[in-house]
Amino acid sequence: MSTTGRYTITAALPYTNGPIHIGHLAGVYVPADIYSRYLRMTGNDVAFICGSDEHGAAIPMRAKKEGVSPQVIIDKYHQIIKQSFHDFGISFDNYSRTSAAVHHETASDFFKKLYNDGKFIEETSEQLYDPEAEQFLADRFVIGTCPKCGHEEAYGDQCEKCGSSLNATDLINPKSTISGSEPILKQTKHWFLPLDQYEDFLKEWVLVGHKKDWKTNVYGQIKSWIDDGLRPRAVTRDLDWGIPVPVAGAEGKVLYVWFDAPIGYISSTKEWAEREGKDWEPYWKDKNTKLVHFIGKDNIVFHCIIFPSMLKAEGSYILPENVPANEFLNLEGNKLSTSKNWAVWLHEYLEEFPDKQDVLRYALTANAPETKDNDFTWKDFQARNNNELVAIFGNFINRVIVLTNKYYNGIVPSPSTFSEIDQKVLAELKAYPAVIASSIDRYRFREASQELLNVARLGNKYLADEEPWKLVKTDEERTKTIMYVALQIASALATLSEPFLPFTSTKLKSMLNIGLEGTVATEWNAIATTEVLLPSSHQIEKGTLLFSKIEDTEIQKQLDKLEATKKANEAENKVVEPQKETATFEDFTKLDIRVGTIIEAEKMPKAKKLLVLKVNTGINIRTIVSGIAEHFSPEEIVGKKVTVLVNLAPRKLRGVESEGMILMTETPEGKLVFLNPDEDNVSPGAIVS
Numbered sequence: 018m019s020t021t022g023r024y025t026i027t028a029a030l031p032y033t034n035g036p037i038h039i040g041h042l043a044g045v046y047v048p049a050d051i052y053s054r055y056l057r058m059t060g061n062d063v064a065f066i067c068g069s070d071e072h073g074a075a076i077p078m079r080a081k082k083e084g085v086s087p088q089v090i091i092d093k094y095h096q097i098i099k100q101s102f103h104d105f106g107i108s109f110d111n112y113s114r115t116s117a118a119v120h121h122e123t124a125s126d127f128f129k130k131l132y133n134d135g136k137f138i139e140e141t142s143e144q145l146y147d148p149e150a151e152q153f154l155a156d157r158f159v160i161g162t163c164p165k166c167g168h169e170e171a172y173g174d175q176c177e178k179c180g181s182s183l184n185a186t187d188l189i190n191p192k193s194t195i196s197g198s199e200p201i202l203k204q205t206k207h208w209f210l211p212l213d214q215y216e217d218f219l220k221e222w223v224l225v226g227h228k229k230d231w232k233t234n235v236y237g238q239i240k241s242w243i244d245d246g247l248r249p250r251a252v253t254r255d256l257d258w259g260i261p262v263p264v265a266g267a268e269g270k271v272l273y274v275w276f277d278a279p280i281g282y283i284s285s286t287k288e289w290a291e292r293e294g295k296d297w298e299p300y301w302k303d304k305n306t307k308l309v310h311f312i313g314k315d316n317i318v319f320h321c322i323i324f325p326s327m328l329k330a331e332g333s334y335i336l337p338e339n340v341p342a343n344e345f346l347n348l349e350g351n352k353l354s355t356s357k358n359w360a361v362w363l364h365e366y367l368e369e370f371p372d373k374q375d376v377l378r379y380a381l382t383a384n385a386p387e388t389k390d391n392d393f394t395w396k397d398f399q400a401r402n403n404n405e406l407v408a409i410f411g412n413f414i415n416r417v418i419v420l421t422n423k424y425y426n427g428i429v430p431s432p433s434t435f436s437e438i439d440q441k442v443l444a445e446l447k448a449y450p451a452v453i454a455s456s457i458d459r460y461r462f463r464e465a466s467q468e469l470l471n472v473a474r475l476g477n478k479y480l481a482d483e484e485p486w487k488l489v490k491t492d493e494e495r496t497k498t499i500m501y502v503a504l505q506i507a508s509a510l511a512t513l514s515e516p517f518l519p520f521t522s523t524k525l526k527s528m529l530n531i532g533l534e535g536t537v538a539t540e541w542n543a544i545a546t547t548e549v550l551l552p553s554s555h556q557i558e559k560g561t562l563l564f565s566k567i568e569d570t571e572i573q574k575q576l577d578k579l580e581a582t583k584k585a586n587e588a589e590n591k592v593v594e595p596q597k598e599t600a601t602f603e604d605f606t607k608l609d610i611r612v613g614t615i616i617e618a619e620k621m622p623k624a625k626k627l628l629v630l631k632v633n634t635g636i637n638i639r640t641i642v643s644g645i646a647e648h649f650s651p652e653e654i655v656g657k658k659v660t661v662l663v664n665l666a667p668r669k670l671r672g673v674e675s676e677g678m679i680l681m682t683e684t685p686e687g688k689l690v691f692l693n694p695d696e697d698n699v700s701p702g703a704i705v706s
C-alpha cells in the first residue's frame with residue numbers, strides 16, 4: 018500500500034469542440050478519479066487537476082463554419098463538459114480552462130523563461146499562405162494530395178487515409194480550406210524546441226529509469242519515437258487564435274497548442290491553490306511530489322517526450338512519476354467518433370439514466386482498455402448491472418439491511434463466540450484493502466474493480482452458507498453473530514467501494530448510518546487494523562435498493578439510437594452522381610413540366626414493376642406507364658399530386674402507349690418517392706428522373 022505523500026494527478030485536458038463520450042471516460046477520467054479518490058482515502062495530499070483545452074485550430078475552423086466567434090464554441094462545450102464531469106462524480110480539485118487569464122500568463126511566462134535561457138532555435142522558412150484570407154495555412158487549414166498514398170484530401174499535418182504525419186508544404190496541389198484558393202509560399206519566422214537535444218535525457222529518464230514500472234504499451238511507443246530520432250518541433254505558429262507569442266517581432270503568431278495545453282495543468286493547479294489558500298509550487302517542484310498523467314494512447318508522445326523535455330528545459334519542475342495511458346475503447350465494434358456521432362455522450366447518458374452514474378463507471382472500469390483496445394456494448398453494460406451490481410453487490414446489502422431491521426429493529430447485535438468460518442471470513446475481509454490497493458497502485462483498475470466485487474461475493478457466500486433466515490427460528494445467539502459478521506462486511510464495502518462507486522458508497526453509508534463526523538471510522542486502512550467496524554448497538558437506517566435491474570427495452574432504445582446514427586452516416590457517405598453536361602436555358606425550356614393528379618392506377622398485367630396511371634395534367638387526362646409498382650400500391654397513390662414531364666415523346670410499353678413521365682427521386686434506402694424533397698427523406702444530390 019502506498020505511503021502517505023503528495024500527489025499531483027492530471028487528466029488529459031478535453032478539447033472543447035465536442036462533449037465527453039465513454040471513450041474519454043474509460044481511457045482517462047474514470048481511472049484518474051478512482052486513483053485520486055483512493056489516494057485521498059489513504060491519507061495522501063492530492064491535487065486532481067484538469068481543464069478545457071481551448072486553443073486547437075479546429076475551434077476557429079468550426080466557428081467559421083457555424084458563423085459564430087470561437088468564444089461561442091468554447092463557452093458552449095466548456096460548460097457542457099464541466100457540468101457532465103461534475104454530475105458523473107469526477108472529483109477534480111480544479112477544472113479550469115486554457116482561455117483563463119492565469120493560463121495565458123503562466124504559458125507566456127514559461128515561454129519567456131525558455132526564450133531568455135536560449136532554449137529555442139529560431140528558423141525562417143517558407144510556409145503556405147492564403148493571400149485571399151491573409152493567413153498562413155497550417156494543419157487543418159490546408160488540404161491537398163498526400164505525397165505518400167495519393168489521398169486527395171490529406172490535411173496539412175496528417176493524412177487520415179494512410180496515417181502519415183505530414184508538413185503542409187509536402188502536400189501536392191494544396192488548397193486553402195478557408196477560401197478555397199491556391200496558397201503561395203511566404204517567409205515566416207518561428208521558434209522551435211530542439212527535441213533532438215533531449216534524446217540522451219529521455220533515454221536515461223524513461224528508457225532506463227522507467228523500463229520496469231511503466232506500462233509496456235506506453236514504454237513501447239516512447240521507445241519507437243526515440244529510436245526513430247527526434248527533430249526540432251515548432252512551438253509557435255501563424256494563427257489568430259491562441260496565446261500571443263510574448264516577445265517582440267512575433268506579431269500575428271501564437272503559441273502552438275501542444276506547447277500551451279500541458280502548461281494548462283500547471284495553471285489549473287495555480288488557480289486551485291489560490292482559491293484554497295495554498296502554495297502551488299510544491300505540487301510541481303518538490304521532488305517528493307508524485308506527478309501522474311492520465312491520458313489516452315494518442316497523447317503519449319506529448320506527455321512522455323515533449324512535455325517532459327519542456328519541463329527539463331525550464332529546469333525547476335519535477336517529471337512525471339508515471340503516465341498510465343490506456344488504449345482505445347470502441348463502441349459496438351466500431352471506432353468512437355465525435356464527427357460521426359458514433360458515441361455514447363456523457364451528458365445524454367446522465368439524462369437517460371439518471372442515478373445510474375455508478376453503473377457506467379463500473380461497466381467502463383470492469384471492461385477498461387488497459388492493455389488492448391476494448392469494445393463497449395450495451396448488452397455487456399446491462400449484464401454488468403444485472404448480473405454483478407444487482408445480483409451480487411445489491412443483493413448482499415439488501416439482505417443484511419432487511420434482516421437487521423427485521424430481527425433487531427436496525428440495531429447491530431452483539432456477537433457471541435466466532436466460529437472458525439466467521440474468523441476465516443473476517444480475516445479475509447481484513448486482507449481486501451491491501452489486495453485492492455495493490456491493483457490500484459499498479460494502475461490495474463479493472464482487476465481492482467473485480468476484487469471489490471469479491472468482497473460482496475464473500476458476504477453473499479457467507480450468508481448463503483450460514484442461512485441466518487433459517488437459524489433465527491432455532492438459534493438466536495448464533496444468528497446474532499452471523500448478522501454481526503455480515504454487517505462488518507457491509508461496512509467495509511461502504512468504504513472500499515468509494516473510489517469506484519462513489520454514489521453507491523454515499524447511499525450505503527447513510528443506510529448504515531456511518532461516515533458522519535464522530536461516528537464509525539471509514540478510512541481505507543482502518544478496515545485492516547480496526548477490530549470492530551460497526552459496533553454492537555449501533556443503529557442503522559431502513560434500506561433502499563442500491564441498484565435496480567435494467568430492462569431489455571432500455572437497452573434496445575440505445576441500440577436503436579445507434580442504428581439511426583449508422584443509417585444517417587451511410588446516407589451522408591453515399592456517393593453522389595457527378596453532374597451531367599451543361600444544359601443551355603434553351604435546352605431547359607424545351608421541357609414542359611406540369612403538376613398533375615393521379616386519378617386512376619392499376620397494375621400492368623404480368624409486369625412486376627409497372628403501374629398504368631390515368632393522370633389529369635390540366636391539359637388533358639392521359640395514360641402514363643410508370644415503373645413504381647414495387648414502391649407503391651395502386652390504392653395509395655390515387656389522388657396524389659405529382660410532377661409530370663408532359664412533352665416526352667410517347668412510347669409503347671407492353672403494348673400500352675405512355676404519354677409522359679412522372680418525376681421521381683430515391684431515398685438513401687433505395688425507395689422511390691414522388692418529387693417532394695422537403696417532406697421525404699431525400700439527400701442532397703439525389704437525381705430527379
Ligand SMILES: [Zn+2]
Binds near residue numbers: 164171
Ligand atoms: Zn496518405
